[in-house]
Amino acid sequence: MAHQTGIRGNDELSQAFAEAVAEDSNWRFLKVVIRDESLELETRAQVRPGATWRDQFDECLTPHLVKGGACYLFYRLDSTNSYGYQWLFMQYVHDSAPIRAKMLYSATAATVKRAFGGEHLASEGTLTGTQPEDLCLSGYDRHLASASAPPPLTQAEEERAMVREMERVQAGIDERQQTLAGVGFNVSDEAADALRQFAAGKLDYVQVSISLRPVEELRCPDRAERLAGDQLGSRVPEDSPRYHLFRYRHRHEGASLAPVLFAYSMPGYKCPIKERMVYSSGRAFFLQQCSQFGIEPDRRLEVDSASELSESALQTEFHPPQVDSGQKFGKPKPPGRRGGK
Known part of the structure; x- marks a missing residue:
């Protein structure tokens, strides 16, 4: 000893x-x-x-x-x-x-x-x-x-957790059952027109915001007929939440592909908490509106910043790296035996 x-x-x-x-x-x-x-x-x-x-x-x-x-x-x-x-x-x-x-x-x-x-x-x-x-x-x-107890959260993590909890309570059940529970907004003519054109393939990108005054209403502050994958991040606001629909036109292994991405960008504590909660609880309503226009996203993402919607991030999301299941790993050597006490 x-x-x-x-x-x-x-x-x-x-x-x-x-x-x-x-x-x-x-x-x-x-x-x-x-x-x-x-x-x-x-x-x-x-x-x-x-x-x-x-x-x-x-x-x-x-x-x-x-x-x-x-x-x-x-x-x-x-x-x-x-x-x-x-x-x-x-x-x-x-x-x-x-x-x-x-x-x-x-x-x-x-x-x-x-x-x-x-x-x-x-x-x-x-x-x-x-x-x-x-x-x-x-x-x-x-x-x-x-x-x-869970580890302490940063201010941004606490706020995101609050928003996600509200989303779970107010929208989670509704989204699974494809119904609404009192969460809804007016849809402006410009937003409805943008969704209609996106569904028809005339637009590759639609950005939707929620106007809180004088009434809560879906609006379309940005759209694009054609948008490359490496340009998507530049359309994401740094100080306010947004919904994004993006048709990702690209080639993969010789095939031309155009899957649809829905992204919900929420820049943490950089915007008022009421605004974050409105966007979070309204996401199910927006997706139902998309469905009514015939838009069914292939992927759904929640992101904090534009960097999470880069070209490389999109490639990883739609074409994850393949893991070689046949790869063999050597069995680690057992630790050396200690001497007697």
């Missing part, structure tokens, strides 16, 4: 670890300290009859979480894996502990875990605390809640 700090565990500690993980073990708690450059078992406690791990958590740990103190704590849960009961490994070094103690306990933690047997430890890994409330039962519950 040696480490680069030169600290070793004594025979008593090794015996205590072996007894703790034995199949018939009744030990609930062990406290290990560094004393005189040696790892020692200071105290331990058994499972109280009829008590769950939550019942004994604070009574076993709290008395040892003292000001200025430092120790390692092992606590047995009631859950098991293929090796037996699972244990929590905790490192407690109080804020006011000496600097040398903080360094020693941090540097020796991995050694203690290996000596105990990592296979017996719960997946939470090492729990660390610098105050008693960090390692009490409520502190452990907070740790579990924090570990299961």
Whole structure:
């Protein structure tokens, strides 16, 4: 049980670890300290009859979480894996502990875990605390809640998540059932004419906006009779959402193709949230209008910026790279065996 700090565990500690993980073990708690450059078992406690791990958590740990103190704590849960009961490994070094103690306990933690047997430890890994409330039962519950929570989002990600949730609630069901649920707009003459010409093949590109005043209405601020794939991105506004219909005329493997793309561009936080929500909830209505004009997109995309509608992006979307299923990969060599402890 040696480490680069030169600290070793004594025979008593090794015996205590072996007894703790034995199949018939009744030990609930062990406290290990560094004393005189040696790892020692200071105290331990058994499972109280009829008590769950939550019942004994604070009574076993709290008395040892003292000001200025430092120790390692092992606590047995009631859950098991293929090796037996699972244990929590905790490192407690109080804020006011000496600097040398903080360094020693941090540097020796991995050694203690290996000596105990990592296979017996719960997946939470090492729990660390610098105050008693960090390692009490409520502190452990907070740790579990924090570990299961999603990572924090940026402002743009939060806003996009909000819009997508509104879209899911207001339009998701409607789109699957091909019905509307109170989300609809007037369709201006210019927008209707553009959709009609696109369906007839007279236009390759139609951009549709939603006017919010004086009434919510679909309009057509941009259109093009012919538009190459490398020109599509230049038509995407940087500061407001839009719906785009694009007939992607191109050749692939000798064939002339013209699939239809529907793209919903939403530039994150660069436009008011009300506007983003209106576009998101109105997407199902717009697609239904397209269907009524005989327009059925081959692909549907949601993009943040013009760069996601480049020529290369279109090629990847319509013609994904083929994966060679016959490619064989060599079996990795097993890791080298470590020497005995």
